Amino acid sequence: MDIYMTTSERIALSAVDSRKLDELIDKAVDEERSGCLGTLNLRLCGPFVSGRLDTLERTLSRYREAKSSRKREEVAYDLERAKRDLSSAVRSMQQRADEEMRDQLHFHVEGEIAPPYRFNHKLTARVSYRWRKTVDDDWTHGNITFVHNVDTLAHGFPPSKRKLSARKQQEDLQKQLSDTWEHLMRGALYSVRDYLKEGGDPIAIPGTSVAKVDASGHLNNFSTRFWDRKA
Structure with missing residues (x-):
């Protein structure tokens, strides 16, 4: 991305x-x-x-x-x-x-995050970045892993009223989890970029941050704002 x-x-x-x-x-x-x-x-x-x-x-x-x-x-x-x-x-x-x-003279966020081969209910997105205080300094590298534990009911994955094969159920679930991971990944990238752009201290970026969901259990534009709370 x-x-x-x-x-x-x-x-x-x-x-x-x-x-x-x-x-x-x-x-x-x-x-x-x-x-x-x-x-x-x-x-x-x-x-x-x-x-x-x-x-x-x-x-x-x-x-x-x-x-x-x-x-x-x-x-x-x-x-x-x-x-x-x-x-x-x-x-x-x-x-x-x-x-x-x-x-980008002072910081850069890597935009490519490969999705997992198979999704489960614990979704993760690892964002790598680098920074330096002046253009004469060496780059310092860091990363943060965003975690989202999916509640399938909260995410609109109700049990199907039709009898689906086990294979079809898994295909549907993988598609829904993939869409949720895309949302998590995008939010993670933009959050790290915006934090550094706004002058946030790179050293203060935690190694892990659990995404915060809204009242309905969904991710939103603020879910990955790791600096608003403790990870």
Whole structure:
């Protein structure tokens, strides 16, 4: 899982001049076609920017196809918003790229966590990271293991009303546990990254942290915030 931009995305974003971007967006609207934006390689700038470009292109298509002046006026409102959203998306991702480059001079979280061959009711996700105080220091490495003990009833795994084969029951359970592990893994990665980004002391990161579930027994966005409590 990528919690950082790829190198190619950062390179593509750095090549986009924001002033030229706005000029070409306006030109695309005037021409009612997005072809001129192709010179900026926006589709190489990551899914967030690509999604906003898709929205602009769909809106331009609707604008071209609008027959009445009233319909064109209605679509024009959406078109203005699509223009702003694309421009804002590029600037936002450029800012994020700059922040990530600065952050990774001092810390880095490894984004690849291999899932287990087979899941059981005790799910774990081990996050590795490294840090240094200055760029002249050697890297110090660490890791933290997040643990989640799954309550199958709380997680929406009620006994089936239909008679399923033992094999099918195990397949269903493995799929449900896999989805829960994905949630745990994502939360674990983002929690460690955000903790270090916010200036948290790497030495204070515990070796193990038990995920905290909500009142219904599910994981949420705060389940892996290990610094809010003792592990």
